[in-house]
Amino acid sequence: MAAIETGRPVIPLYIQTEAPSSRRQGAASRWWLHHSLESLSKDLNAIGGKLIMRVGDPASVLATMCKSARADAVYVSKGYEPQMDAQDLSLANQMGQVGIQWKSFPGHLLWEPETIRNKSGKPFQVFTPFWKSASQSLKPITPLPVPTHWPAPVVWPKSDSLSKCNYLPSTHWDQGFSTVWAPGEQGAHENLKRFAGQKFDSYQVERDFPAIEGTSRLSAHLHFGEITPNQILHECLQVGVQAGKSSLSVIQSTFMREIGWREFAHHLLIHFPSTTERPLRPEFESFPWRKDSEMLAAWQKGQTGYPIVDAGMRELWATGWMHNRVRMIVGSFLVKHLLMDWKEGERWFWNTLVDADLANNTMGWQWIAGCGADAAPYFRIFNPITQSEKFAGNGNYVRRWIPELKDLADAHLHAPWKASASTLEGAGIILGKSYPNPVVNHMIARETALDAYQRMRSTKKK
Ligand SMILES: Cc1cc2nc3c(=O)[nH]c(=O)nc-3n(C[C@H](O)[C@H](O)[C@H](O)COP(=O)(O)OP(=O)(O)OC[C@H]3O[C@@H](n4cnc5c(N)ncnc54)[C@H](O)[C@@H]3O)c2cc1C
Incomplete structure (x- = not known):
C-alpha cells in the first residue's frame, strides 16, 4: 500500500x-x-x-x-x-x-520484539510478565483495504515459472494436504471469520481436545504472512464488541494469549538466536541423549504402540499439522520416554509441518525438553495414557488415525497392551503384528528419564 x-x-x-x-x-x-x-x-x-x-x-x-x-x-x-x-x-x-x-x-508481529523489555531493560524470559507488559499497550490498527486497481508498469518484466522453484514433493506424500488446507489470503480470512464468529467463545474449553476443531488453524497462514496478528485482533474485537464484550476481555482472552505466545517466541528468537541449535539453559548441553535410529523411526512413523502418540504422528504425516495438545504429548514422549535429543523432534517437525516456524518450533521443543525459557520442568513427564484418556477419551481421534484399533472399546483404546487376549482378538488386533507392542514401558521410561535428569544436575553441581 x-x-x-x-x-x-x-x-x-x-x-x-x-x-x-x-x-x-x-x-x-x-x-x-x-x-x-x-x-x-x-x-x-x-x-x-x-x-x-x-x-x-x-x-x-x-x-x-x-x-x-x-x-x-x-x-x-x-x-x-x-x-x-x-x-x-x-x-x-x-x-x-x-x-x-x-x-x-512491520506487520508480521504485533510489536517489534526489541521494544519489549522488563524493568531492568532486559528481554523477558517468562511469558506471563511479558504478556502482561506487552498487552497493556495493545491497540489494534484498522487493517488497510485490499487495493482495487494495480498501478502496472507499461511493460512487465519477465517472470520465471513457479515450477522452477521446485517446491512440490516428488512423491504423493502431500496428497491429503489440499483436502485440509487452502493456502492463500482468501483461505486465511475465511478461517478467521469462521473462528471469530463460531469458535472464539468456546476456545478456552475446546482447544485441548484434538477430536474437536476447536482452534483457529491459522498458524500456517500467519507464518506465511497471508494474515497478520493485527487483522486477527481486529476481527475478534469487532465480533466480540458486537456481541457485547468489552475490548479488554477480548484482549485478555485465552485465544489472544496464544497469539501472545507467538510474539513471545519471536521475542526469544531475536534476543537468543543461538536457541535454534542450542539449549537456552546451558546445563542441558551435557544431557545424556540417546541415539537410536530404530526408535526414532518408530516415533516418526507413528509405530510406538502408544495410540495417542501414533495418532498424532500419523495426523502430522497425512495433513502437515498436529493439534497443540498432541504436539506436547508426542514431544514429551520423544525427549523423555525415548530420551532423544529435542533437536531430532524439532527437525522432523520442521520438515513435516505446514506451519513450521523457526520461532514457534524452537520455543515449543525447548519448552517440552525443559531447557528453554519458561519451559515445563524436565521432571514434568506427560503420561501418554492418562493424557489420551483425558483429552481424547471418546476415542474418535485415535480411531480416526489408527484404523487398525477402530473396533477396540474406549476402555482399552488408550493402552491396548493392557487388554485381555480375547478382547484383542474380538477387535481383530494382533499386538506386534497389526499394531505394535509399546516400544518402552511407561513407568520404567519415566524412572530412566528422571535418573538421567538427576545425573545432569549433579554433573552441573560438580
Ligand atoms: C513441540 C511444539 C512445536 C511447535 N511448533 C510450531 C511451529 O513450528 N509453528 C507454529 O506455528 N506453532 C508451533 N507450535 C505451537 C502450536 O502447537 C501451534 O501454533 C498451534 O497448534 C497451531 O494451531 P492453531 O493455528 O489452530 O492454533 P490456535 O490455538 O488457534 O492459536 C492461534 C495462534 O496462536 C499461535 N500459537 C498458539 N499456540 C502457540 C504456542 N504454544 N506457541 C507459539 N504460538 C502459538 C499460533 O500462531 C496459532 O496459529 C508448536 C508447539 C509445540 C508444543
Missing part, C-alpha cells in the same frame, strides 16, 4: 533463494509456499497486477530488476528471523550503494 500510494508503477516481486546461511524450508512448508504463491498470483491478476518470480541471488536479482524498470525504491515486509534480519540489512546496504531506497515495514 505504501508503494501504491507513491502513485508510481509497482512490480510485485518474489525471489527464491537458497542462501547457504539460511535454514532450507521444510518439505511441507514448501508445499504450502507453492500454493500460497499461486494464490497470491491469482489475486494480483484479478486487480491488474502480476507476480514476478525469479530464482537467484536476491542482491543481483534486485539490482538487475531495479535498473531495467528504472525503480528507485524497494518496499519489503520486515522479516523477524535473525538470518532474515541480517539479509535485509545487507540488501538495504547494497541497494543504498546504487541509490535505491530500502523501505521496510
Whole structure:
C-alpha cells in the first residue's frame, strides 16, 4: 500500500533463494509456499497486477530488476528471523550503494520484539510478565483495504515459472494436504471469520481436545504472512464488541494469549538466536541423549504402540499439522520416554509441518525438553495414557488415525497392551503384528528419564 500510494508503477516481486546461511524450508512448508504463491498470483491478476518470480541471488536479482524498470525504491515486509534480519540489512546496504531506497515495514508481529523489555531493560524470559507488559499497550490498527486497481508498469518484466522453484514433493506424500488446507489470503480470512464468529467463545474449553476443531488453524497462514496478528485482533474485537464484550476481555482472552505466545517466541528468537541449535539453559548441553535410529523411526512413523502418540504422528504425516495438545504429548514422549535429543523432534517437525516456524518450533521443543525459557520442568513427564484418556477419551481421534484399533472399546483404546487376549482378538488386533507392542514401558521410561535428569544436575553441581 505504501508503494501504491507513491502513485508510481509497482512490480510485485518474489525471489527464491537458497542462501547457504539460511535454514532450507521444510518439505511441507514448501508445499504450502507453492500454493500460497499461486494464490497470491491469482489475486494480483484479478486487480491488474502480476507476480514476478525469479530464482537467484536476491542482491543481483534486485539490482538487475531495479535498473531495467528504472525503480528507485524497494518496499519489503520486515522479516523477524535473525538470518532474515541480517539479509535485509545487507540488501538495504547494497541497494543504498546504487541509490535505491530500502523501505521496510512491520506487520508480521504485533510489536517489534526489541521494544519489549522488563524493568531492568532486559528481554523477558517468562511469558506471563511479558504478556502482561506487552498487552497493556495493545491497540489494534484498522487493517488497510485490499487495493482495487494495480498501478502496472507499461511493460512487465519477465517472470520465471513457479515450477522452477521446485517446491512440490516428488512423491504423493502431500496428497491429503489440499483436502485440509487452502493456502492463500482468501483461505486465511475465511478461517478467521469462521473462528471469530463460531469458535472464539468456546476456545478456552475446546482447544485441548484434538477430536474437536476447536482452534483457529491459522498458524500456517500467519507464518506465511497471508494474515497478520493485527487483522486477527481486529476481527475478534469487532465480533466480540458486537456481541457485547468489552475490548479488554477480548484482549485478555485465552485465544489472544496464544497469539501472545507467538510474539513471545519471536521475542526469544531475536534476543537468543543461538536457541535454534542450542539449549537456552546451558546445563542441558551435557544431557545424556540417546541415539537410536530404530526408535526414532518408530516415533516418526507413528509405530510406538502408544495410540495417542501414533495418532498424532500419523495426523502430522497425512495433513502437515498436529493439534497443540498432541504436539506436547508426542514431544514429551520423544525427549523423555525415548530420551532423544529435542533437536531430532524439532527437525522432523520442521520438515513435516505446514506451519513450521523457526520461532514457534524452537520455543515449543525447548519448552517440552525443559531447557528453554519458561519451559515445563524436565521432571514434568506427560503420561501418554492418562493424557489420551483425558483429552481424547471418546476415542474418535485415535480411531480416526489408527484404523487398525477402530473396533477396540474406549476402555482399552488408550493402552491396548493392557487388554485381555480375547478382547484383542474380538477387535481383530494382533499386538506386534497389526499394531505394535509399546516400544518402552511407561513407568520404567519415566524412572530412566528422571535418573538421567538427576545425573545432569549433579554433573552441573560438580
Ligand atoms: C513441540 C511444539 C512445536 C511447535 N511448533 C510450531 C511451529 O513450528 N509453528 C507454529 O506455528 N506453532 C508451533 N507450535 C505451537 C502450536 O502447537 C501451534 O501454533 C498451534 O497448534 C497451531 O494451531 P492453531 O493455528 O489452530 O492454533 P490456535 O490455538 O488457534 O492459536 C492461534 C495462534 O496462536 C499461535 N500459537 C498458539 N499456540 C502457540 C504456542 N504454544 N506457541 C507459539 N504460538 C502459538 C499460533 O500462531 C496459532 O496459529 C508448536 C508447539 C509445540 C508444543
